[in-house]
Amino acid sequence: MPTIARDARRQLLDEHDANPMRMITGDLWERTNAARDECAAFLGAEPSLCAFVNNATYGTALALNSLDLAEGDEIVITDHSYNATTLAVGDAGRRFGAKVVVAPVDLGASAADTVAAVLGRFSERTKLVIVDEVSSATAQRHPIAALTEAVHDVGAPILVDAAHSPGMLRAPLSGVDPDFWVGNMHKWAFAPGGTALFRVSQAWRDRLNPLVVSHFHHNGYPANIEQQGTRDPSTWLAAPVGLTLFERFGETEIQRHNAELAAYGQKVLGAALGVEAGELPDPGQGVSMRIIPLPDRLIPDHQAAMLIRRRIADELATEVAINLWRDRAWLRVSAQIYNSPDEYDRLADRLPAFLAAL
16 A cells, blocks of 8 residues: 555544544545545446445455345356355355356457357356456456457346456446446555445446445445445545556556566566466456466465465565466466566576475
8 A cells, every 4th residue: 555545544544533423424425425436437437336345355245145046047257266256156156056157268368269268158047247357366357348248148247356457457447337347446556455346237236235234225325335334434535545646657657567567577487487488378458467387396275375475475575476277376476666677586586496495
């Protein structure tokens, strides 16, 4: 979190703690509306269709909770799905007797091939399709506009898991109308943690079932989603402050810097590990994350992957992600405006010996 957003949040916390009742019963919702409107405009969304939620996982749960699932219904996801999303869909399947259907999408798949892979798993019992805009597991960007149109053409709703889109991609909601879309503002858009924007289509706006029923339940959307009396309001109210960095440094310049630096990191790390350039996946335009395949002998389970990641953080002083996808371990690097090429060079110098010692 940048210092300007952190300082804004601290001021809001001080205001809240000095007199919680005054803040909560005063103009809190007018201020929440204003913050939401700014975030929606930044994303290219209609403010009236948006609500603040804690994170993308919460938004996914909200969408699943609003479906009328029955025994034998199906939910289609891809094999790039975020683990929490996969677990949430599996849980809904167990509770309602619905089936989880996985559509394999190859790394580097074209838009047409991606659409074909997803539609190939569609049936008359499909009640929802979930796709990542930018996958956490593989950093792959999927063609959301084409997928939304194709899924609607066959008569199903679509949920876009856009956890990484705000701040990474310019106006990701401009010109698209998925049934459900949720993106974290705290990953690439400099907001405090626990800030995400949920956007719903007009057709679903009044059909959402809140996960928690509280005092504003009869006020309708978005108040019935956002209102929780004991929730810390500072994270959402401070979110627009982080957006001023895009005005200060230039949104195009920030996003170009990040995407180019991530590509550089992938290149030098791939070379250090002996990976041919053709084996380094290109995630798609504007993505500021990249993955590098780790040696074949490193196929850990999720717990081992977490331990290796922690050791890299502690011993090599670098934060990375290690994800398992299609029975292989992948190192994922990211780039933000505070990163520089020498950080990736340093990791490339030290990582081969570290991995050899595992």
